[in-house]
Amino acid sequence: MRPYGGTSRAGACTCGWIGESPRPVSWYYRNWIRPLLFLQDSERVHNRTLQGLAWMSASRELCSAMAGWFNTPGLPVEAFGLRFPNPVGLAAGMDKGAVAVPAWESMGFGFSELGGVTRHGQSGNPEPRMFRAPAEEALLNRMGFNNPGADILAERLARWHARGRWPSHPVGVNLGKSKVTPLGEAASDYAYSFRKLWGLADFFVVNVSSPNTPNLRQLQDKSALDEILAALQEVNAAEQRMAGGGARLKPILVKVAPDLTWDALDDVVSLVAPRGLAGLVATNTTIARPPTEDPVARWVYRETGGLSGRPVRERSTEVIRHLYRQTAGRVPIIGVGGISTVDDAWEKVLAGATLLQVYSGLVYEGPSLPSALVTGLRERLAGAAWSEVVGSGAGVTKN
Numbered sequence: 001m002r003p004y005g006g007t008s009r010a011g012a013c014t015c016g017w018i019g020e021s022p023r024p025v026s027w028y029y030r031n032w033i034r035p036l037l038f039l040q041d042s043e044r045v046h047n048r049t050l051q052g053l054a055w056m057s058a059s060r061e062l063c064s065a066m067a068g069w070f071n072t073p074g075l076p077v078e079a080f081g082l083r084f085p086n087p088v089g090l091a092a093g094m095d096k097g098a099v100a101v102p103a104w105e106s107m108g109f110g111f112s113e114l115g116g117v118t119r120h121g122q123s124g125n126p127e128p129r130m131f132r133a134p135a136e137e138a139l140l141n142r143m144g145f146n147n148p149g150a151d152i153l154a155e156r157l158a159r160w161h162a163r164g165r166w167p168s169h170p171v172g173v174n175l176g177k178s179k180v181t182p183l184g185e186a187a188s189d190y191a192y193s194f195r196k197l198w199g200l201a202d203f204f205v206v207n208v209s210s211p212n213t214p215n216l217r218q219l220q221d222k223s224a225l226d227e228i229l230a231a232l233q234e235v236n237a238a239e240q241r242m243a244g245g246g247a248r249l250k251p252i253l254v255k256v257a258p259d260l261t262w263d264a265l266d267d268v269v270s271l272v273a274p275r276g277l278a279g280l281v282a283t284n285t286t287i288a289r290p291p292t293e294d295p296v297a298r299w300v301y302r303e304t305g306g307l308s309g310r311p312v313r314e315r316s317t318e319v320i321r322h323l324y325r326q327t328a329g330r331v332p333i334i335g336v337g338g339i340s341t342v343d344d345a346w347e348k349v350l351a352g353a354t355l356l357q358v359y360s361g362l363v364y365e366g367p368s369l370p371s372a373l374v375t376g377l378r379e380r381l382a383g384a385a386w387s388e389v390v391g392s393g394a395g396v397t398k399n
Helices: 024-037 042-057 060-070 101-106 150-162 183-200 216-220 222-243 262-269 295-301 310-326 342-351 360-365 369-381
Strands: 077-079 082-084 088-090 111-117 130-133 138-141 171-175 203-207 252-256 279-282 306-309 333-336 355-358
Touching: 024 360, 042 060, 042 101, 042 130, 060 101, 088 369, 101 111, 101 150, 111 150, 111 203, 130 295, 138 295, 138 360, 150 183, 171 183, 183 203, 183 216, 183 222, 203 222, 216 222, 222 252, 222 262, 252 262, 262 310, 279 310, 306 310, 306 360, 310 333, 310 342, 333 342, 342 355, 342 369, 355 360, 355 369, 360 369
Parallel strands: 088 111, 088 355, 111 171, 171 203, 203 252, 252 279, 279 333, 333 355
Antiparallel strands: 077 082, 130 138, 138 306
């Protein structure tokens, strides 16, 4: 079986295949659409794409047609009390303002993570703030949590619910800290957003690992993170009581940086049980800059910001494997970082990822990527249970 996307990862696609199944959408995207898109500013293309998906999201017929076109097979997975139709999800950062919520399910994703959202709406860092390094299949961004704010996001989510356009797959929200909020008040900032959005999403991810908000990564320190998680679980319990009727606590996960040391990662792991974390997300973008011979990549790598895509793939997988070992496989891990082929996805599953997310891979491989990954993962399973395969390459004996 050949990996999805052909034999040359950085060059032009020779085919759009998984096994012997052609993926014409990918072929046309890589050879015709992507070259045209890459002539334009990265953020402007991103915004135009979201505008188009937002327009499609308003129509049941268009979303249904898109779902039929991609025809993503099922591969059900259960994690932190939720059922996912397949394990491939949309990573945070793609739809920060929740403008295209129904479209992601139609595209074949098994779940989506909206945001990051902060208590206060903010415009983010000055432009330009998003860059491509095509030869390395990488993106670099310093967006700075640009988003409409928790109040407006809550209104949009409530509107999708009210219009009957809410997806059947789980929807998460990525929570960040407002730039204007001092580090000492971070817990209340996160708690406000969580309280505002509690009844509107299925799970929440605490983002203390973005490199693009000044000093944010200091909140990965054990004591600071513990304070944030304590505040969130207090809100969680209060909202559950108010909801009544058998309402459940919302799953809370923490997203970690690939640049953390093993000891720092272990500090995060030490909070899993005391603070009732439902899972971990590994990893965010990296501030590291790998060596490259490509002149465009060298220029991009001089920019400040977080690097995603193929350069972070190996480190992300290492972090997943470490977290899986340190938690003895008992804590679900969402693996994200450099997934653009079935080989990439399978590598992370074997390392311990129960669920997967893509972002940069979607930019480079196109909208058929979710369907292609799920199809390939089903083939790799060859009839085995998903739970048996997750972490089977991490060297942990399962109970």
